[in-house]
Amino acid sequence: MNTNKLLILSIFLLLVPQGLLAEKSDISDAEVLLKPFRASPDQVLVLYNAQWPKDVDGSEPGQDSKEVADYYVRMHRDPVLGKKPYMLGLRCVHREKHLNQWVIREKSQDNKNGIIFVGKGRGPKAGEWARDSRHVEIVINPSKVLIDWDSVEIWCQSDQNKEKKLVSPIVSGIPRKKGRKFVYPDIEEEKSRCYRFDAHELFKGTVWVIFKAKNRSGKLIRNLKLKYYDRDDFRFSLRGQDGIVDEKHFQEDVAIPVKQFLEDSANALPDGTLLKDHILYIVICHGLPFSCEGVLGIERGVTPSPGDHGAIGSLEQRLQTLFYDWGRKIVPPVISMYMSGGPDSNKGVRNYRITTAMRYPMVGRRWNPYMHPDAYSFLAGKKEPRFINIPPFPEVRKKISPFLFAYGVSRIDGKGPREAKRLIDYSLYASKFLRPEMDRSVRERLKKEKKDMIEDLPERLKKAERENKWGSNEQERLGFRVVSSRKRQGILQGIPFLGRPPEDAVDGIGESKDEGNRNYSGFYPGGMDFTVHSSNGWNMGRSSPIWRQVDQGVTMSACGGPAYGGGPHITNATFWDNRILLRYLFRGRDLGECFLLSTYYVNWSTSLLGDPLLHPDLSKTVLDETPPRVAKEEDIRIKLKPAMGKHMGTMTIPVISTKRDPEVAKLEVFYSKEGENIEQISYWPIYSTLPHVILRDLEPDATYVYRPVLTDPYGNSTDLTESFERLSFRTGPISDKKISPPRALRVAKKRKKGWKIDFLGLRKLAECGTIEVEFIAGESGLIPSIVSESLNIKSVRQKNRISVSLEAGCPPQTWYLKSPLQPGEKATLILRWRRFPLTRELLLQAKNGNEFTLVADVRTPWEKKKLRGPIMIKEEHQVKVLSAKICDDALPASSEACEVMVSPIEETAWKNAKVSGM
Numbered sequence: 001m002n003t004n005k006l007l008i009l010s011i012f013l014l015l016v017p018q019g020l021l022a023e024k025s026d027i028s029d030a031e032v033l034l035k036p037f038r039a040s041p042d043q044v045l046v047l048y049n050a051q052w053p054k055d056v057d058g059s060e061p062g063q064d065s066k067e068v069a070d071y072y073v074r075m076h077r078d079p080v081l082g083k084k085p086y087m088l089g090l091r092c093v094h095r096e097k098h099l100n101q102w103v104i105r106e107k108s109q110d111n112k113n114g115i116i117f118v119g120k121g122r123g124p125k126a127g128e129w130a131r132d133s134r135h136v137e138i139v140i141n142p143s144k145v146l147i148d149w150d151s152v153e154i155w156c157q158s159d160q161n162k163e164k165k166l167v168s169p170i171v172s173g174i175p176r177k178k179g180r181k182f183v184y185p186d187i188e189e190e191k192s193r194c195y196r197f198d199a200h201e202l203f204k205g206t207v208w209v210i211f212k213a214k215n216r217s218g219k220l221i222r223n224l225k226l227k228y229y230d231r232d233d234f235r236f237s238l239r240g241q242d243g244i245v246d247e248k249h250f251q252e253d254v255a256i257p258v259k260q261f262l263e264d265s266a267n268a269l270p271d272g273t274l275l276k277d278h279i280l281y282i283v284i285c286h287g288l289p290f291s292c293e294g295v296l297g298i299e300r301g302v303t304p305s306p307g308d309h310g311a312i313g314s315l316e317q318r319l320q321t322l323f324y325d326w327g328r329k330i331v332p333p334v335i336s337m338y339m340s341g342g343p344d345s346n347k348g349v350r351n352y353r354i355t356t357a358m359r360y361p362m363v364g365r366r367w368n369p370y371m372h373p374d375a376y377s378f379l380a381g382k383k384e385p386r387f388i389n390i391p392p393f394p395e396v397r398k399k400i401s402p403f404l405f406a407y408g409v410s411r412i413d414g415k416g417p418r419e420a421k422r423l424i425d426y427s428l429y430a431s432k433f434l435r436p437e438m439d440r441s442v443r444e445r446l447k448k449e450k451k452d453m454i455e456d457l458p459e460r461l462k463k464a465e466r467e468n469k470w471g472s473n474e475q476e477r478l479g480f481r482v483v484s485s486r487k488r489q490g491i492l493q494g495i496p497f498l499g500r501p502p503e504d505a506v507d508g509i510g511e512s513k514d515e516g517n518r519n520y521s522g523f524y525p526g527g528m529d530f531t532v533h534s535s536n537g538w539n540m541g542r543s544s545p546i547w548r549q550v551d552q553g554v555t556m557s558a559c560g561g562p563a564y565g566g567g568p569h570i571t572n573a574t575f576w577d578n579r580i581l582l583r584y585l586f587r588g589r590d591l592g593e594c595f596l597l598s599t600y601y602v603n604w605s606t607s608l609l610g611d612p613l614l615h616p617d618l619s620k621t622v623l624d625e626t627p628p629r630v631a632k633e634e635d636i637r638i639k640l641k642p643a644m645g646k647h648m649g650t651m652t653i654p655v656i657s658t659k660r661d662p663e664v665a666k667l668e669v670f671y672s673k674e675g676e677n678i679e680q681i682s683y684w685p686i687y688s689t690l691p692h693v694i695l696r697d698l699e700p701d702a703t704y705v706y707r708p709v710l711t712d713p714y715g716n717s718t719d720l721t722e723s724f725e726r727l728s729f730r731t732g733p734i735s736d737k738k739i740s741p742p743r744a745l746r747v748a749k750k751r752k753k754g755w756k757i758d759f760l761g762l763r764k765l766a767e768c769g770t771i772e773v774e775f776i777a778g779e780s781g782l783i784p785s786i787v788s789e790s791l792n793i794k795s796v797r798q799k800n801r802i803s804v805s806l807e808a809g810c811p812p813q814t815w816y817l818k819s820p821l822q823p824g825e826k827a828t829l830i831l832r833w834r835r836f837p838l839t840r841e842l843l844l845q846a847k848n849g850n851e852f853t854l855v856a857d858v859r860t861p862w863e864k865k866k867l868r869g870p871i872m873i874k875e876e877h878q879v880k881v882l883s884a885k886i887c888d889d890a891l892p893a894s895s896e897a898c899e900v901m902v903s904p905i906e907e908t909a910w911k912n913a914k915v916s917g918m
Contacts, residue, residue: 048068099288237296390597440715475494537565777824780797783844
C-alpha cells in the first residue's frame with residue numbers, strides 16, 4: 001500500500017481527533033459534579049414542509065406542517081427575553097413534490113458502491129459485483145457427488161494481454177468466521193474443500209479465472225469462468241459514472257437551503273456568530289419526509305439484498321452530519337469485503353466485492369465523537385457503564401475537529417398535527433413536573449406510607465450514582481414504578497418508562513397489582529418506549545410499533561427512518577442506550593444532547609422522536625399542585641350532528657398552558673337531558689391541552705345539562721361548573737331540510753365469490769356508514785373479510801389467534817388478537833365508520849344484542865377517499881355468511897373505542913351475553 005493510501009486509511013479508521021471527551025481534564029472516575037446545561041430556545045432550528053398539501057380535520061386552518069412548526073416556536077418562546085427557535089420552510093425546487101413522499105427519491109442511482117473504475121479495459125457493468133483478484137476463493141462440497149480431487153484445475157488469464165498461467169492454489173477446509181476474520185482449517189477426508197489464491201500476484205489489472213473439476217467417473221461437474229478486477233484500478237467516487245451526486249434532490253431541496261440559512265451573515269447574531277455555530281439542535285416537523293439517501297448515495301452493508309442493506313437512511317441522521325466534511329477530509333479507501341451469497345455463490349464462489357469502506361456501519365465515537373464512551377458497552381460484554389463528567393454539548397463541539405461538526409436532530413411527528421403538538425406539550429410539562437409522583441400508583445403507595453411526596457429526590461440521584469445504578473435499577477432507586485422487565489443483552493434498560501397504570505387510563509377499574517410487569521396503558525408526559533424490530537419503521541404502515549406508541553402518548557421514541565425499503569437493517573443498537581440517556585437527562589442535560597450521548601450509529605436508519613429541549617432535571621422538577629384552568633365558558637366548543645335518528649357530536653375544551661406554566665389534562669363529561677336523572681358519561685383518556693369527548697345518544701330539540709371535569713397527570717381536578725356555574729347546550733331538530741335522511745338499507749346478495757353489496761345511490765357512504773354481517777365463525781374464530789377499493793376488513797388466521805386489518809378513511813392498520821368466537825359459532829359483525837365524530841370501529845354483537853368492540857381507531861385523521869364498489873364479503877376458512885346489509889349512517893364510536901387501547905373481549909362477558917340471549 002502506498003503512502004497516500006495509508007494516510008487515507010488512517011484518517012478514515014482513526015477518526016477521533018485530540019481534545020474530545022476522553023481528555024483527563026474533563027473526565028474523572030472520582031465523584032462526578034456534572035455541570036447542567038440547558039439550551040436557549042434560539043439554539044434550535046425548526047424545519048417544516050412549506051409545500052405540505054394536507055390540512056386535516058381537527059387542525060387549525062392552513063397546512064399542517066407549518067402549523068406544527070409555528071406551535072413549536074410559539075410554545076418555546078422565552079416570555080422574558082423573547083428568544084425563540086428559528087424556523088425554515090423547505091420546498092422542492094424541482095417542482096416534483098420530492099418532500100411530499102416518505103422518502104426523497106433520487107434519479108441518479110449509480111454510486112451505490114461508492115467507487116469508479118479507472119483501469120484499462122472495460123470496467124464493471126451497472127450492478128455488477130466487482131470481485132477482488134486478491135481474494136479468489138472457490139469451495140467444492142462433495143456431499144452430493146464424489147469428487148476426483150486430482151482433477152481440479154485452475155488457470156488465471158490476463159484480460160489485457162491474454163497471457164495464461166496454471167495456478168497452484170492453497171487448499172484447505174471450509175473457512176470459518178473467528179472474530180472479524182476467517183480461519184481456514186486443515187483438509188479432512190471426503191469433506192468440503194476451499195481453493196484460494198491471490199490472482200493479483202500473477203497479473204495486474206483485470207483477470208479471468210477458469211476453474212474445472214470432475215467427479216470420480218470423469219464427468220465435468222464444475223466449469224467456471226469468472227471475472228476478477230484489480231482493486232488498484234478503482235477510486236472512491238463522490239458522484240458515480242454519470243457525474244451526478246446520488247443525493248442531488250436531498251442536497252438541493254434540504255441540505256443547501258439549510259446550510260445557506262445557517263451560514264448567511266444576515267442571520268448572524270449581533271456579535272457576528274453565525275447560526276451554524278449557534279444552533280445546537282434541529283427539529284424536523286410533521287410533513288417532512290422520514291428518509292433520504294445516505295451520504296453520497298452509498299449502500300451500507302455487503303449483502304445481495306440492497307432492500308435490507310441499502311443506501312437510504314433517516315432524514316434526521318443525514319442532517320446530523322450536515323457539516324461532516326465528506327469527500328475532502330473524510331475520504332474512505334477502496335477495499336474489498338466478503339459478501340455472503342451473491343453471483344455464483346451457488347456454485348461455490350466466495351465473493352469478495354471491491355467497494356468503499358463507507359459500506360461498513362459507521363458506529364461508535366469514531367463517527368459520533370459526542371457519544372458517551374460506554375454507550376452500548378454491554379454489546380462488548382461490559383455491563384456497567386461509568387458516570388463521567390462530560391462537558392456541555394457546546395463546549396464539546398468546539399473541541400471536535402471541524403469535519404465532524406454535528407447537530408442533535410430529532411423529529412416532532414404523529415398521525416396528524418394534534419399528536420405532533422402533543423409531543424411539544426408533554427415536553428414542556430415533563431421539563432417542569434417529571435417526578436415519580438406523576439405516576440398515580442406511586443402517589444397511592446406514598447399515601448399508604450402517609451407521605452405527600454418523595455422529599456429526598458436529589459439525594460436519591462446521588463445515591464444511585466454511588467451505587468452505580470443504571471436503567472431500570474436507577475428508576476427504582478429514584479422511586480419510579482418500573483413497568484418493564486424487558487432485557488437487552490441481559491440488561492434492564494428501563495424501557496418503556498412512565499407507562500400509565502391501567503387505572504389511570506380507564507376510570508372505574510381497580511388498582512394495578514402487578515407493578516413489576518408491563519402493566520400499563522399509554523404514557524404520562526415524559527414517557528418513553530421503543531421496539532427493536534426489523535419492521536419498526538415510519539414507512540411500514542400504521543401497524544408499526546412507532547405509530548402505536550405515538551398514538552398512546554409517548555414523549556420519546558425511536559424507529560427506523562426506513563425499515564427495510566432500501567435502508568440498513570435495524571439492529572439492537574440502532575436506537576439509544578437508555579441507561580446513558582436517563583443518567584444525563586435526569587441530571588440537567590437536554591434531550592437533544594442526550595440523544596447524541598446515547599446513540600451508536602451515524603449515517604444509518606435511526607429516527608429519533610422527541611423535543612430536543614425536553615429538560616427534566618430531577619433536582620429541580622416539582623410537583624404539579626395547580627388544577628387545570630380554562631379561560632372562559634365561551635372557549636368550550638360543542639359541535640353536533642344528526643346520526644341514526646338522534647344527535648351526536650363532540651365537546652372540546654382548551655386548557656390554558658404556557659411555557660412557564662405548562663398543563664395537560666384528560667377530560668370526563670357528565671351530561672343528562674334537562675329534567676331527567678339518567679346521566680351519561682363521555683371520557684377522553686389521553687392527556688392533552690385540547691381534550692375532547694364524543695357526545696352520544698342525544699334527543700332532538702332537547703336541552704342538556706353537562707358537567708366537565710378536567711384532570712391533570714398529578715390528579716388535580718377542575719369541575720368547570722364550579723367556575724362557570726350551570727352549563728348547558730341544546731340540540732336541534734332532525735327534520736331540518738338541509739339534512740338528508742339516510743337511505744334505506746341495502747341487502748347483500750349471494751354470489752360465487754362471496755356476498756356482494758351494491759351501494760350506488762348511498763351518497764353519504766364515503767364519510768359514514770354501517771355494515772352488519774350475520775355469519776358463522778370459521779377456523780380459530782375467524783370473522784368475514786369485507787373487501788372494496790378503499791373500505792376493507794381483512795381477517796387472517798394466525799397461530800391460536802387472528803389478525804384483523806381495518807381500512808376506512810385512513811391507511812390500513814392491523815391488530816393481532818384472540819377471537820372470542822368458537823369455530824361454528826353464530827354472531828353478527830358490525831363495522832361503523834364516520835368522518836365526524838371520527839369513528840372507525842369493528843364490533844361483535846352477541847345473541848342478547850350486547851356489542852363488544854374488537855378493534856377501533858378514533859385518532860388517525862380522516863383521509864378523504866372515493867368509495868368505489870362493489871363491496872364483497874368473503875367466505876374463507878370455513879366462515880359462512882348468512883346475511884349482510886349496509887346503510888349510509890352510523891352511530892359514533894363507543895366509549896370502549898375511545899380508550900387508550902381497546903381491551904380484548906373478555907371470554908366470560910361474551911359467554912354470559914350468549915347465554916342471556918338464548
